[in-house]
Amino acid sequence: MYRRFLYVAIGFVGLLGVALRVQALAVLALGGAALLFFAWREARRGLAGLTVVRDLYPSAFEDDEVPVSLALENHSRRTSWLVEIGDSFGPAVAERQALLEPGPLHGARRRRLTYRTLCSRSWGIHAVGPLRLATSDPFGLFHAERSEPEVAPFAVFPRVWSVAGLEKLGARPSLSPQEITSPRPGQSLAYLGVRDYRPGDDMRRIHWPATARRGSPAVKEHEVDLVPYFTLFLDLDRAHRAGTGLKSTLEYLVRTSACLVWTAARRGDLVQVLGEGHSGLVVPPGAGTLHATHALYELIRAQQDGRLPLLELVEQHHRHLPPGSTAALLSGTLFLDLGRLEEALGALRARGVRPVVLIVNKDSFLPIERRAAPREQAAERARAVGSLLRAHAVPGAIFSAEEELEDALGRPDLFEESW
Amino acid sequence: MSAPAPRADAALPLLAARSVALYALSLHAVASALLAWTQGDTGLLVLCAAGLAATLVIGESFSGVFDAGVERTSRLRLRITTGAAYGGLVVLALTAAVGSGDPRLLRQVAILFTLLQAAFLLLVDLGRTHVGPVANALVLVVLAALRGGVIAAVGVTGGVALLGFFLALDHAARVLQAYPRARGDLLGATLRRAAAALAPTILGLTLLFILFPPSPYARVQFTVADPARDEEMAAAYRRLIALALAGSALVFGLVRLLRRDRGKGAPLEETLAVERGVEEALPEPAPLSPREYRGRRGRIVRAYVGVLASAGEAGFRSRPSHTPRDLAALLPAPPAPLSALTDLFVAARYGPDEPSEEQALAAEKAARTVAAGLGKARG
Numbered sequence: 001m002y003r004r005f006l007y008v009a010i011g012f013v014g015l016l017g018v019a020l021r022v023q024a025l026a027v028l029a030l031g032g033a034a035l036l037f038f039a040w041r042e043a044r045r046g047l048a049g050l051t052v053v054r055d056l057y058p059s060a061f062e063d064d065e066v067p068v069s070l071a072l073e074n075h076s077r078r079t080s081w082l083v084e085i086g087d088s089f090g091p092a093v094a095e096r097q098a099l100l101e102p103g104p105l106h107g108a109r110r111r112r113l114t115y116r117t118l119c120s121r122s123w124g125i126h127a128v129g130p131l132r133l134a135t136s137d138p139f140g141l142f143h144a145e146r147s148e149p150e151v152a153p154f155a156v157f158p159r160v161w162s163v164a165g166l167e168k169l170g171a172r173p174s175l176s177p178q179e180i181t182s183p184r185p186g187q188s189l190a191y192l193g194v195r196d197y198r199p200g201d202d203m204r205r206i207h208w209p210a211t212a213r214r215g216s217p218a219v220k221e222h223e224v225d226l227v228p229y230f231t232l233f234l235d236l237d238r239a240h241r242a243g244t245g246l247k248s249t250l251e252y253l254v255r256t257s258a259c260l261v262w263t264a265a266r267r268g269d270l271v272q273v274l275g276e277g278h279s280g281l282v283v284p285p286g287a288g289t290l291h292a293t294h295a296l297y298e299l300i301r302a303q304q305d306g307r308l309p310l311l312e313l314v315e316q317h318h319r320h321l322p323p324g325s326t327a328a329l330l331s332g333t334l335f336l337d338l339g340r341l342e343e344a345l346g347a348l349r350a351r352g353v354r355p356v357v358l359i360v361n362k363d364s365f366l367p368i369e370r371r372a373a374p375r376e377q378a379a380e381r382a383r384a385v386g387s388l389l390r391a392h393a394v395p396g397a398i399f400s401a402e403e404e405l406e407d408a409l410g411r412p413d414l415f416e417e418s419w
Numbered sequence: 420m421s422a423p424a425p426r427a428d429a430a431l432p433l434l435a436a437r438s439v440a441l442y443a444l445s446l447h448a449v450a451s452a453l454l455a456w457t458q459g460d461t462g463l464l465v466l467c468a469a470g471l472a473a474t475l476v477i478g479e480s481f482s483g484v485f486d487a488g489v490e491r492t493s494r495l496r497l498r499i500t501t502g503a504a505y506g507g508l509v510v511l512a513l514t515a516a517v518g519s520g521d522p523r524l525l526r527q528v529a530i531l532f533t534l535l536q537a538a539f540l541l542l543v544d545l546g547r548t549h550v551g552p553v554a555n556a557l558v559l560v561v562l563a564a565l566r567g568g569v570i571a572a573v574g575v576t577g578g579v580a581l582l583g584f585f586l587a588l589d590h591a592a593r594v595l596q597a598y599p600r601a602r603g604d605l606l607g608a609t610l611r612r613a614a615a616a617l618a619p620t621i622l623g624l625t626l627l628f629i630l631f632p633p634s635p636y637a638r639v640q641f642t643v644a645d646p647a648r649d650e651e652m653a654a655a656y657r658r659l660i661a662l663a664l665a666g667s668a669l670v671f672g673l674v675r676l677l678r679r680d681r682g683k684g685a686p687l688e689e690t691l692a693v694e695r696g697v698e699e700a701l702p703e704p705a706p707l708s709p710r711e712y713r714g715r716r717g718r719i720v721r722a723y724v725g726v727l728a729s730a731g732e733a734g735f736r737s738r739p740s741h742t743p744r745d746l747a748a749l750l751p752a753p754p755a756p757l758s759a760l761t762d763l764f765v766a767a768r769y770g771p772d773e774p775s776e777e778q779a780l781a782a783e784k785a786a787r788t789v790a791a792g793l794g795k796a797r798g
Contacts, residue, residue: 024633025565102603112696140590
């Protein structure tokens with residue numbers, strides 16, 4: 001505004017000075033023009049040598065507060081003042097985040113600026129960036145701005161709640177010598193036997209009484225220690241899409257999966273996830289927070305766009321599940337083929353795998369592609385599924401759109417009263 | 420978001436200093452015009468100093484009351500109407516005064532714009548900017564410039580200097596106001612930066628006025644008493660400086676005490692509290708062990724490397740993986756000489772033949788062109 005005013009005023013005064021031949025007016029116009037020139041030159045040089053780089057951990061949970069660190073570097077020799085930095089943190093509600101580095105930032109120096117913002121938007125992959133640097137001349141007449149075009153993805157994971165029922169189902173001490181070891185040589189505390197010493201054996205494992213008896217070194221052998229193993233079969237059949245936004249089957253499936261995976265991983269299980277959308281969802285077995293984070297990352301990219309029924313997926317993979325493990329079947333519909341379900345459960349049982357069945361009732365959500373089944377029919381089907389699972393002593397639960405997922409998953413009796 | 424807002428408003432000292440600069444500019448312009456076209460007696464100057472200080476303090480503190488409830492479009496309409504009316508008045512008044520060459524008319528015009536200056540200061544906080552009082556001060560300086568002599572020289576030089584300080588303080592205050600969570604004591608730094616940026620202009624103007632003392636507007640028929648003597652003028656300026664200092668102190672104190680800002684913010688942009696780390700020295704770039712290029716080959720290579728160094732100083736960051744062709748595509752410089760320089764460099768650096776003297780000269784010329792055009796639009 002001032003700049004435009006000065007353009008007009010200087011022009012007017014200059015013309016007046018020339019027309020009236022008043023020297024002071026011409027000099028006044030000259031002074032104003034010089035002011036504008038120096039301001040323009042300063043603004044042009046203001047951003048030279050300034051760079052900004054973002055340092056950000058690339059994922060967080062919904063509603064987490066995220067610290068975003070920006071390193072503002074001044075590669076020039078001049079001191080920088082009043083540098084405005086704009087960032088665009090996708091998961092936040094505001095479109096832009098504005099920061100000010102008031103200065104001074106001396107030449108050949110760097111300053112780290114950290115701002116904190118909330119992941120207010122729903123889970124998914126969001127964009128972070130671009131960064132924008134802006135500064136002005138000392139009079140604020142000319143503005144210089146530059147964008148750093150780098151845009152980085154940022155994963156927001158669904159908020160996870162402990163699935164209390166699952167903890168009860170799968171809770172086993174990791175050092176139990178009973179069910180979670182296998183009679184093969186390993187590192188567990190379960191004793192398997194004694195054998196001759198081989199080069200490379202740990203000296204601490206030498207069995208001294210046997211060594212004394214035999215006259216040659218002998219070592220103790222232990223069984224393999226089997227850690228709990230959890231498999232999630234996720235239904236990504238496009239036929240089971242219903243609802244929109246927070247009240248949709250995809251939302252319920254992904255949130256439930258995330259909670260199951262996180263709960264299992266936190267108690268030390270080896271966790272794997274299998275699903276079949278348009279592209280396959282395969283999280284190989286693994287343990288620890290890093291693995292759980294990887295599983296969540298794969299889950300938030302999943303789409304309900306597959307054509308493979310859940311029970312077929314189970315049929316394809318159940319042979320690879322280790323005995324003593326837990327397999328959760330997360331279906332998007334009540335209308336499973338009961339005959340095949342019975343077969344799948346039988347097959348899992350036969351391998352010593354403990355099945356758990358969770359069902360998101362798509363017919364309780366707003367229909368988007370096909371009509372929802374009448375309530376009575378859905379209730380009848382729920383009863384039929386319940387009877388089947390009860391008959392096979394399979395724990396399970398049904399979630400409907402009316403239920404708040406957080407409350408439902410947090411119930412300690414989740415797998416006890418649903419049927 | 421999480422950090423509490425700073426208790427003390429970091430912009431407040433700057434806002435108070437801006438008010439002082441505006442007051443000084445207004446008083447300087449009014450005094451210059453009145454000294455030029457009236458007797459410039461002490462009573463009148465005291466009255467102006469006190470009146471301008473009072474109106475400015477009232478304007479800064481309470482003009483929010485005036486615009487409360489006025490819609491944005493109504494305010495814009497009001498500004499446009501007022502601006503057009505004021506512009507018309509300026510043209511009319513100056514045309515009449517300059518056309519007649521009558522000092523009495525010029526005196527009346529000076530008094531009219533003095534009153535308008537007070538009115539603008541009273542409504543200083545009404546618009547988004549302070550263009551009104553600044554424009555009116557400029558009109559008063561123009562009136563003073565018509566008088567010629569020391570009054571014109573001091574009026575013009577002081578007007579430009581005070582305008583610069585006002586703009587600098589206004590800019591810093593606005594930026595800090597836009598970031599209410601930012602902290603920083605910028606008053607001293609802003610004044611130093613403004614002084615450094617203004618120094619060449621003010622020195623130049625002073626030198627010009629010393630070398631070529633300004634003459635009065637030729638058509639004015641002076642009927643007032645003999646022009647004031649140097650001692651009287653000096654005494655008048657001393658009084659003016661004393662009044663300005665007293666008024667500035669009053670304005671600074673009262674504006675700091677009374678001003679309360681209303682929070683404004685763009686809804687789609689959140690201004691955030693920033694945790695500022697300490698200033699760290701950037702790691703020194705690894706010392707280069709330049710290969711020795713002799714003769715014409717060396718001149719071409721040095722010209723090219725010099726261009727890259729200039730580009731680095733201008734903010735361009737290259738990666739080790741960039742080839743000369745990549746750099747030619749990425750550098751913000753005129754493409755034709757850059758392409759020629761790149762070709763000559765590639766031939767000199769990797770080619771088997773020693774370049775000719777013409778090629779070395781062409782590379783040096785292209786390097787100068789590219790260095791001069793760095794940062795300008797490609798095309």
